[in-house]
Amino acid sequence: MLINIDLYTVVIPILVTIAIAVTLFYVTSKDLRNIMASTVSRRISEYTTLKCPTCGYVKVREFRPGDYVGKVEEEKCPNDGSNLVIMGISKEASINQ
Amino acid sequence: MVYTLTALGILQVFQVTPVSSQSTQQYILYNIILLILWFGVFPWFYETFQLWRYQSQVSGFLNRLRISMNSNITQVLDFIANRVNEDKRLIESRIRDLMEMVIIEPTSMEPEGLVRKYKALINSYNDRLEKDVSRLIPAISNSRPIIQNFTNVVDVLRELNFIYKVIDHYYRLAMKYKSYYLLIQLAAILPLLKEEIDALNGSVPAFLKGQPIGDSAGPLTIFRFKNLCSNLEPMGDSVKDTYIASCNFKGRKIYLVKAEGPGGTVGHLDDAIKYIYENINARPRLMITIDAALKLEGEESGSIAEGLGVAMGGIGVEKFNIESIATKYNTPIYAILIKMSMPEALNAMTKPIDEAVNKVIERLGKVIDSYSDPNDEVIIVGVGNTIGVAQ
Ligand SMILES: [Zn+2]
Numbered sequence: 481m482l483i484n485i486d487l488y489t490v491v492i493p494i495l496v497t498i499a500i501a502v503t504l505f506y507v508t509s510k511d512l513r514n515i516m517a518s519t520v521s522r523r524i525s526e527y528t529t530l531k532c533p534t535c536g537y538v539k540v541r542e543f544r545p546g547d548y549v550g551k552v553e554e555e556k557c558p559n560d561g562s563n564l565v566i567m568g569i570s571k572e573a574s575i576n577q
Numbered sequence: 578m579v580y581t582l583t584a585l586g587i588l589q590v591f592q593v594t595p596v597s598s599q600s601t602q603q604y605i606l607y608n609i610i611l612l613i614l615w616f617g618v619f620p621w622f623y624e625t626f627q628l629w630r631y632q633s634q635v636s637g638f639l640n641r642l643r644i645s646m647n648s649n650i651t652q653v654l655d656f657i658a659n660r661v662n663e664d665k666r667l668i669e670s671r672i673r674d675l676m677e678m679v680i681i682e683p684t685s686m687e688p689e690g691l692v693r694k695y696k697a698l699i700n701s702y703n704d705r706l707e708k709d710v711s712r713l714i715p716a717i718s719n720s721r722p723i724i725q726n727f728t729n730v731v732d733v734l735r736e737l738n739f740i741y742k743v744i745d746h747y748y749r750l751a752m753k754y755k756s757y758y759l760l761i762q763l764a765a766i767l768p769l770l771k772e773e774i775d776a777l778n779g780s781v782p783a784f785l786k787g788q789p790i791g792d793s794a795g796p797l798t799i800f801r802f803k804n805l806c807s808n809l810e811p812m813g814d815s816v817k818d819t820y821i822a823s824c825n826f827k828g829r830k831i832y833l834v835k836a837e838g839p840g841g842t843v844g845h846l847d848d849a850i851k852y853i854y855e856n857i858n859a860r861p862r863l864m865i866t867i868d869a870a871l872k873l874e875g876e877e878s879g880s881i882a883e884g885l886g887v888a889m890g891g892i893g894v895e896k897f898n899i900e901s902i903a904t905k906y907n908t909p910i911y912a913i914l915i916k917m918s919m920p921e922a923l924n925a926m927t928k929p930i931d932e933a934v935n936k937v938i939e940r941l942g943k944v945i946d947s948y949s950d951p952n953d954e955v956i957i958v959g960v961g962n963t964i965g966v967a968q
Pocket of ligand 1: 532533534535536537557558559560561562
């Protein structure tokens with residue numbers, strides 16, 4: 481027989497090849513997963529801060545479409561009855577990774 | 578001595594020296610096969626794997642970008658669905674036409690007058706886009722803020738489309754000429770682009786809803802500061818899309834400048850400042866600009882930095898004009914920056930930035946106190962997109 485199975489010349493190179501192939505495949509698929517991962521996936525709570533211009537009463541509620549900073553709301557201040565003004569709109573979650 | 582030992586060792590590893598009873602010919606055959614494997618086949622495998630790895634990164638990125646662009650267009654169509662009766666497909670094709678719009682930069686071979694050319698170009702671009710949008714959806718043409726917000730959305734879509742086309746171009750070139758190094762370069766800039774694309778994608782819902790974004794921190798500061806001073810007098814519509822007002826704060830006369838909200842616009846701050854100097858004849862002792870600035874990865878969102886100079890992004894036309902006026906009248910310019918990441922700047926405003934605005938107002942008071950005297954005039958400019966922030 482011309483070629484007999486030898487540890488050094490046959491088994492080890494084949495093992496090494498398989499190991500390299502598996503590692504490369506693993507690394508590549510990990511890359512792909514990293515690239516595909518989306519950063520903005522958490523639930524985000526958006527809220528609007530209302531303030532009474534005369535007494536400083538502050539109220540926080542969910543954001544509603546049509547809200548903008550500076551909008552004078554229909555809602556009245558429980559202390560002195562003046563209309564509340566939107567002072568800020570922001571969201572809780574940070575979108576940083 | 579060492580070399581001979583090493584050489585012998587290598588020979589033994591490759592089994593060139595016969596150690597068993599088999600013939601030398603067989604060993605030489607084994608070794609030729611082994612050499613071809615180690616130096617010919619494995620490196621080739623490796624390179625192919627690497628190429629495949631980078632290629633799959635870039636093509637995966639392009640796929641993701643295409644999906645997100647389509648989902649953005651769907652969001653836009655959903656938004657206008659209950660306002661328009663027209664065929665959705667027709668509107669989609671018109672939006673895609675707007676996305677393809679190109680802006681040709683003025684030539685800079687002879688730089689004389691370049692800033693004015695840029696300014697004229699940007700103004701005509703904004704006007705044209707706004708007109709196109711109101712023609713696209715006549716139902717919203719009576720509400721300026723919605724048109725402005727929608728114009729911002731189209732602008733975002735246009736930018737995404739541009740990034741997609743450029744990356745796709747280089748990817749196709751790299752595949753056409755099997756250029757390994759072009760592909761590596763593309764893969765290397767993907768993280769930076771991903772940051773930008775996340776920012777742009779996230780901004781679409783915020784613009785559609787008309788919510789303040791991180792970049793609105795400057796205008797929001799002006800809005801909140803306004804409530805602290807007395808004798809507030811708005812100065813009418815002397816400059817398009819820009820709000821100018823004067824008020825009293827600690828005995829100083831303050832001029833407040835910001836883009837006019839709540840529609841998404843950055844206004845014409847340079848024209849407003851020119852107006853204050855040349856039409857109202859104010860001679861401010863101090864000018865303070867407040868803007869959102871991109872943070873470095875190590876910096877905290879919502880941290881504040883102070884400095885000198887005009888705090889303003891963009892291609893620099895307005896910055897140039899403001900610097901020119903301030904230099905002409907010898908006004909020192911003070912800058913207050915609110916640090917945030919790119920996604921934070923273009924997405925709905927987060928809590929740390931909202932809180933930073935309150936800190937900036939405190940600092941403003943201190944800066945005015947320490948760098949100006951009573952009866953001085955001071956200009957405060959809130960730089961940024963004023964979406965969701967009225968005055
Ligand atoms: Zn009250």
